[in-house]
Amino acid sequence: MKILCWNTNEAVWNHWNQVTRSDLTLVRAKNLSETYQLLKNAAEDFAYCFIYLEDENFSEQVEQVVTLHSQYPENKVIVFPNKASQAAALRLLSVGINGQCQPFIGRQQLELVLSVVDSGEIWGGKAFIENLIKQTAAVLETEVRDVELDDLSERENKVAHLVAQGLSNKEVANNMNVTERTVKAHLTAIFKKTSAKDRLSLAMLVQKSHKVH
Incomplete structure (x- = not known):
């Protein structure tokens, strides 16, 4: 390799x-x-x-x-x-x-x-990603569309919020008592519905949604 x-x-x-x-x-x-x-x-x-x-x-x-x-x-x-x-x-x-x-x-x-x-x-480590999200969300723009999270199912919404906290797929799976494969399937659907292209963009969108509401 x-x-x-x-x-x-x-x-x-x-x-x-x-x-x-x-x-x-x-x-x-x-x-x-x-x-x-x-x-x-x-x-x-x-x-x-x-x-x-x-x-x-x-x-x-x-x-x-x-x-x-x-x-x-x-x-x-x-x-x-x-x-x-x-x-x-x-x-x-x-x-x-x-x-x-x-x-x-x-x-x-x-x-x-x-x-x-x-x-x-x-x-980068959980703490690094989480701090990065928290400290830059208010000052840096993302490339995701200005969309709401209302189109997400209840479980998709929970996955999105856990990811926004910096949790890995494994940690999300443990938190929700599901398999990592299920978490990945939820993330695929979430990215498609929100046009977020990665975990950081999704986290920014979740935080922006909180500010709006």
């Missing part, structure tokens, strides 16, 4: 090679052009795309990642920012980036990250 790594930092690159499993092959791209070329030639060969966000041109690189993901949406992307930025985190996660981690992540934590992302969840 291959991982495409857009990485300009030698120390971080060497660290990634040390903490990844032996069955994972890291393929390095040192700039955006090389990244596009590798994806153009064999996007399906890469299970993940790791992207190191450097301090220099940080905001510009964030937008480049957004554009890259929009062109290759099937590839799972995990970003490794060298500095903390809540605005950047929201921007990336809201468009479907699968997670963000510290550049010098540990071996066991990286395994956990990949496991969570493989299950269809966003990595």
